[in-house]
Amino acid sequence: MTLMLIARRFGFLFVVIWAASTITFFIPRLSSVNPVRERFAELARMGGYSPDDLEKIVASFSKQFGLDRPLWDQYIDYLYSVVRLDFGYSLNRYPVTVVELIYQSLPWTIGLLLVSTIISFVIGNLLGAVAAWPRAPRWARNFSTPFVLFMGVPPVLMGVLLLFFVGFRLKLLPLGGAYSIGLVPEVSWSFALDLFRHQILPALALILGSIGSWVLTMRGMGITIQGEDYVNFAEHKGLRGRRIFRDYYLRNALLPQVTGFALALGTVVTSAIIVEGLFALPGVGTVLINAIRANDFPVIYGIVLFITIAIATIMTLMEFLYPILDPRIKNS
Amino acid sequence: MTLALAPSPIKSPSRLHRFFRYLSRNKSLGFGLFILLALVAFTVIGLMVIDPNDAYPLSAPTRRPPSWEFPFGTDFFGRDMLAVMVVGMWQTAFIGVVAGGVGTFIGVVLGFISAYFGGITDAVIRITCQILTPIPVLLIQVVVAGSLDKRDVTIFIMALIVVMLAWMAPTLVIRSQVLTMKERQFVSVAKLSGVSDMGIIFKEILPNLMPFVAAAFVGQIFLAVFASFYLAVLGLGPLREPLLGNIIWLAQAQGAFFNGWWWWPIAPSVGMILILGSLALINMGLDELSNPRVRKSE
Numbered sequence: 141m142t143l144m145l146i147a148r149r150f151g152f153l154f155v156v157i158w159a160a161s162t163i164t165f166f167i168p169r170l171s172s173v174n175p176v177r178e179r180f181a182e183l184a185r186m187g188g189y190s191p192d193d194l195e196k197i198v199a200s201f202s203k204q205f206g207l208d209r210p211l212w213d214q215y216i217d218y219l220y221s222v223v224r225l226d227f228g229y230s231l232n233r234y235p236v237t238v239v240e241l242i243y244q245s246l247p248w249t250i251g252l253l254l255v256s257t258i259i260s261f262v263i264g265n266l267l268g269a270v271a272a273w274p275r276a277p278r279w280a281r282n283f284s285t286p287f288v289l290f291m292g293v294p295p296v297l298m299g300v301l302l303l304f305f306v307g308f309r310l311k312l313l314p315l316g317g318a319y320s321i322g323l324v325p326e327v328s329w330s331f332a333l334d335l336f337r338h339q340i341l342p343a344l345a346l347i348l349g350s351i352g353s354w355v356l357t358m359r360g361m362g363i364t365i366q367g368e369d370y371v372n373f374a375e376h377k378g379l380r381g382r383r384i385f386r387d388y389y390l391r392n393a394l395l396p397q398v399t400g401f402a403l404a405l406g407t408v409v410t411s412a413i414i415v416e417g418l419f420a421l422p423g424v425g426t427v428l429i430n431a432i433r434a435n436d437f438p439v440i441y442g443i444v445l446f447i448t449i450a451i452a453t454i455m456t457l458m459e460f461l462y463p464i465l466d467p468r469i470k471n472s
Numbered sequence: 473m474t475l476a477l478a479p480s481p482i483k484s485p486s487r488l489h490r491f492f493r494y495l496s497r498n499k500s501l502g503f504g505l506f507i508l509l510a511l512v513a514f515t516v517i518g519l520m521v522i523d524p525n526d527a528y529p530l531s532a533p534t535r536r537p538p539s540w541e542f543p544f545g546t547d548f549f550g551r552d553m554l555a556v557m558v559v560g561m562w563q564t565a566f567i568g569v570v571a572g573g574v575g576t577f578i579g580v581v582l583g584f585i586s587a588y589f590g591g592i593t594d595a596v597i598r599i600t601c602q603i604l605t606p607i608p609v610l611l612i613q614v615v616v617a618g619s620l621d622k623r624d625v626t627i628f629i630m631a632l633i634v635v636m637l638a639w640m641a642p643t644l645v646i647r648s649q650v651l652t653m654k655e656r657q658f659v660s661v662a663k664l665s666g667v668s669d670m671g672i673i674f675k676e677i678l679p680n681l682m683p684f685v686a687a688a689f690v691g692q693i694f695l696a697v698f699a700s701f702y703l704a705v706l707g708l709g710p711l712r713e714p715l716l717g718n719i720i721w722l723a724q725a726q727g728a729f730f731n732g733w734w735w736w737p738i739a740p741s742v743g744m745i746l747i748l749g750s751l752a753l754i755n756m757g758l759d760e761l762s763n764p765r766v767r768k769s770e
Contacts (some may be wrong), residue, residue: 152603160607164615171619292752293745294698296705300720300741308729315729356756406608414705418724432618432707433725440618444611452606 146460153456160448161222164441165215175437176201179231182435205229222449227442232434238442241427248318248423252339253412256346264351265397268358269390272366275381284355287348291356295349295411299418302341302348314338316420342419346412350404357400361393368392395466402458405451413447501757507750511561511743518558526555527714538735545735547719548726553739556714560740563627563715564747567700570628571635572693578635579642579692580685584673586643587650598647601640609637610702617708625710634699641695642688649684653677687758694751701744716740 168175177198184194202208205228206217221228227238267284270276290298307315314320319334365371366389374388416425424443431439485493495502525531529549536546544553586597616633617625653659654677662676703709704717707725711718723737 156603156606159603160612163607163612167612167615168619171621289749289753292694292748292750294701294748296702296720297741297745297748300737301745303729304734304738308732308734406606406610410608410610410702414702417706428614429706432614437618441615444615447611448607451608455606 149456149459153452156452157222157449158219160452161219161445162215164445164448165218168437168441169211174198175231175435176205176207178435178437222445225446227445228438230431230436230439232431232436232439238439241439242424242443242446245422245424245427248421249412249416249425252342252346252416252421252423253409255339256343256412257350257408259343260347260351261354261397261401263347264354265358265390265394267351268355269362269385269393271355272359272362273385273389274366275385284359287352287355289352290348291352293349294414295346296414296418298349299342299345299415302345303418307341313341316418318420318422338419338421342415342421345415345418346408349411350408353404354397358393358397361396362389365389365393395462398458398461398465402455405454409447409451498757498760500753501761504750504753504755504757507746508754511746511750512565515558515561515565518554519562522552522555522558524555524559526552527559528712531555535733537733544739545733547723547736548728548733549722551714551719553735556719557716557739557743560714560716560719561743561747563713564697564700564744566627567631567634568693568697568751570631571638571696571700572689574631574635575638575692575696576642576685576689578639579688580646582639582643583646584650584677587647587654588669588673588677597643601644604637604640605644610699612637613699613703614706614708617703622711625708627710627713627715630700630703630710630715631696633703634696638692638695638699642692645684645688646681649681650677653680683758683761687755690751690755690758694748694755697747697751701748716744720744 177194180194180197180201199208206214225239227242230236230238230241233241264287267287270280271282271284273281303315306312314337316338318338319325319331320338323331323334325331371384371388374384379388413423413425413428416423417429420426424447428440428443430436431443495505529551532542532546532550532552534546534550535548536542538545542552542554544557546552547556582597586594613633613636616636617630620629620633659672659676662672667676700709700715701717704715705721707721709715709718709721717740719740720737723733723740726733728734728736
């Protein structure tokens, strides 16, 4: 029975990945733009121009990328290469493959995402739980209101405001980049400190932009849970407030938040990518923005597909986490 | 001896009065509507006062900080930022209303078809929605916008790109609401009285569904504005138009903060924060209106 469920989940994951690859395969081919021609026409504008040679180059590149073959063959090939996680070559930096570009930039993105998401999840849920907890002091309950007001603000706009106030006006933190210009990457305390200083503002932008939704959903969840019998029972048993808050109230209210986390993953990752672009960190986001600017189509499609596959996979894996977190699911 | 008491008419407060009294209780709805109205006033008055051509390059001296002549300054390409804000707000509103309206409409139609008729249609619509939901919509929109010739992208096409993959959420919401409503007694009574399918849908179910449709509409406008903003910040918008996201993208590409032109990205950012913030507040307020269980404990 459980095996059946696992198989079904992975089957669903497979279908999602197939749908995403099909969309990223067909949409570009529906449009009238030929990426190879676009790219070389741009080069031709900058350098010399000879129409015959341009056609020859386009033809030979089309052959190498397999663009002259029937659509159906291309599609089968494409699906096969997606399975192998091979997204082809970058047009702009030709011999480099898309996967190499992603692997170079991915650690930056994962680092930023992991730290900021964990911080905002923990702080947001604590603030939300306190906001709904009737025994908490008044100031603690109202403390979260400003964060809720920030809820509609995308992290990238938070980033612009932070850049203005902290980076530009107060000159406390750098305006962008991964480390100061002129510094050579090395393993030392001073370099680590410099690296850290450059990560504060992007992380803060992501945290401030996402904390409000955690506060709001957690507060709603907290209000529901207070009416539950087991919380009343714990109170009548004479347990101390802190114990009830931590073991009876917070733990149960947190469970649906994990589901919410899985659902929010897509938005969180997209926001992180755009914030990276704003701060010019060397992550996936900057690679994507540069690719868009340079008409480097294989890189754009490769990154989109890679992120989609990653998110769908993580969401599937998180579903297996629930039975561990909540024993009630395992029994039913 | 009897005292004849003339039945004094109970004065019921007027609709407007009751509306304002409700707003004073539902603070997020009131506050959100207030900001939105202020923005609409800014845009409408602005469109009457300024020349929209000033929002395009080479219409003003370049890189002027805010002054009496140019209240929001001018940018690197010679746009008057005040005109940019007015025209950009108008374009943002256009994208939001068009994309939000079309998305909600598709959602309502599909949700109704799916829930009311059931069977294989329901299965196809439901499974399609479920498969598309985990795919980050914004990234697919990046693919769509990226495949278009950049010279072809207009404000209207931008709205279409946004709506293309944003109808799943309203479909699922409306579907689940119709499913619960279908089982209510008043629908059964109507059915037994011989009301046709269309009659039940339009006269019985749809009026009861209006709060959810309104909430879905505001939610879709929020998502559409959000998505078009993200696409523009990535450099995928109509590059010539003074869309607020475009301006931030340009400012960032020219290193506005490094060069000290702080007013250039700040004005569109604050404008966008106000738009999205007011929509989020209205959304929260409508949630409270249509679902009283969410109401605050105090």
